[in-house]
Amino acid sequence: MESLFVLIPLSLHLIGLLVWILRWAIQSGQFDDLVGPGQSILMDEDAPTSQKDDKAA
Numbered sequence: 001m002e003s004l005f006v007l008i009p010l011s012l013h014l015i016g017l018l019v020w021i022l023r024w025a026i027q028s029g030q031f032d033d034l035v036g037p038g039q040s041i042l043m044d045e046d047a048p049t050s051q052k053d054d055k056a057a
Contacts, residue, residue, distance in 0.1 A: 025031065
């Protein structure tokens, strides 16, 4: 029973810390663009040139 006097305040502090971290992440823009970085990997603009273009030049 005495352990509840330690565990309940400890868990409340932990929940408060997690809420603060979530709020900081939302305000700093971590969740603004969830799709863009995933698509930017697929649309790489540094495609290698073909060998035909290299021989013609």
